[in-house]
Amino acid sequence: GIQVEQSPPDLILQEGANSTLRCNFSDSVNNLQWFHQNPWGQLINLFYIPSGTKQNGRLSATTVATERYSLLYISSSQTTDSGVYFCAVGGHSGAGSYQLTFGKGTKLSVIP
């Protein structure tokens, strides 16, 4: 199956700093999503981004499908950004597109 590697595994930021999280995957995909899991365990979908670039407020994401990686940018970080960020990918076609394989996540801690 598809392998998903996220880096760094842990990240500590001062409030207001910017950061870049990376997701590498081992095969071509047509489904890629970024999630934030807050300290209470709720997973929130941030982006559906199998290719290209999207922005939502202080967050943006870029996926370069041909080179098999995706980046999540967090600007002007806030303490509420703390939690674990997951990248998840889905395969080529049909039912394989729907089911996601998750990376191990990047644990982000934003300190005041």
Added chain:
Amino acid sequence: DVKVTQSSRYLVKRTGEKVFLECVQDMDHENMFWYRQDPGLGLRLIYFSYDVKMKEKGDIPEGYSVSREKKERFSLILESASTNQTSMYLCASSSRGPNYGYTFGSGTRLTVV
């Protein structure tokens, strides 16, 4: 506000019991999924369903079964609970396109004693 609702936030069951975890979505999504999340192992897919009465095995289906009799409801069944099934169970749903974005429920933390 669209939602995926899991019936219990915390559940404690005894070894050997039959356990039902319920998930309901109100978004008319075709796809529904059950994952479990464990420290160090991340999220792993147990089963998913892409239509009523349809089901597909995920990466770790052993010891589990599922039921989808109605589009909005997807149930995970532990036929005979064991201690190694102590975990956080997460339900999700998605449409079939063009945006496959998942919506997750808030999770059920199951402890088997």
